[in-house]
Amino acid sequence: MKIAFVASPEPGGQRALKELSDGYGQAAVAEADFIVALGGDHMALEALHDAVASRQSRYTHAHRQLRRSSLHSLRTDDSTERLQAAVSLDLPVLQAEIKQVGGHSRVLFAINEIVLGRQVLQRAKLKVAVHGEGDPRSINGDGLMLTTPIGSTALNRSHGGPLLTLGSSLLALTGNAIAIPPAWCPVILSDHAILDVQVIEAAYRPVQILTVSETVPNISRVRLFRSPDRTVTLLVDREAQSRLCTPFGRQC
Incomplete structure (x- = not known):
């Protein structure tokens, strides 16, 4: 061993x-x-x-x-x-396929959450679409986070996001200081959902992506989803x- x-x-x-x-x-x-x-x-x-x-x-x-x-x-x-x-617990892994301003591409993985956040004082302007679930939606605010069940007690919870049951096939999409639309509330998604986010006015209102281990600045668009071929097993x-x-x- x-x-x-x-x-x-x-x-x-x-x-x-x-x-x-x-x-x-x-x-x-x-x-x-x-x-x-x-x-x-x-x-x-x-x-x-x-x-x-x-x-x-x-x-x-x-x-x-x-x-x-x-x-x-x-x-x-x-x-x-x-x-x-x-005690064994299998955990899903989130994956982010990122395009930066200027054309560079990155792929990130995360256990708890992936956070999109504004880099400057101006609010982030985002166009958010879930594949197969209607038209894209425009959102203005400090940012968004996509969270796994085990991450739902952490930053997600502090921003009013839902608590997800461990082992459930769910993800939470939670906003940070969303101003538009004013009636924004957290969204619970299937873990098969694919989330596409486009940054509007990315040069003037720059947005970064953060995980526990990495930060990628100046995002122009990102696709977020549960990784189909990666999990980790946590032993408690x-x-x-x-x-x-x-x-x-x-x-x-």
Whole structure:
């Protein structure tokens, strides 16, 4: 069994990293069977993004990862057994196919959400279309985010977005300070939906895309959807599960 340990830069994380890697070895992320994240939610998300990035698109499942909820209660003597006994949760991956002003193309992946946000004081002007669901809609505001079920408790929730059930085949489209139309409310979509967003007046009202790990500025258009050939499997320590029903802040 090959394990890659990744840790928070704080002293507790680094001590745990040394103890575990000395005891179990340290594999490269690209070669590991498991990635063990030592730290909080952000550390776990970074590890998940590393897992997605390290696999080629032909792989359906990226690395498995065990998320420990607290460095203060971390035990290092039975990690192999805890990995085998961990609770498994398959997570969808969002994909963004981006065109920038000037013609450059990018592809990004995200676990929680993909955020489109204005870069300057002027509101973003966006034309949004969902394939097969009517005409495009014009929206003015600070931006939009597309969120997976596991990400729905995070930034999405703070902007009034809906809480999605884990394991559901749903995505949430939530606005940030939408001024036009004034009656805007979050939209729940099937995870088979394909969302096309065009930035209007992109040179004067620049828009950027943000994920946990990357920021791409000066977007002209983007297609957002659930990746058809990428998922990640999150392994939650059963001891952590007794204190926290599911990862990333979703309480019992």
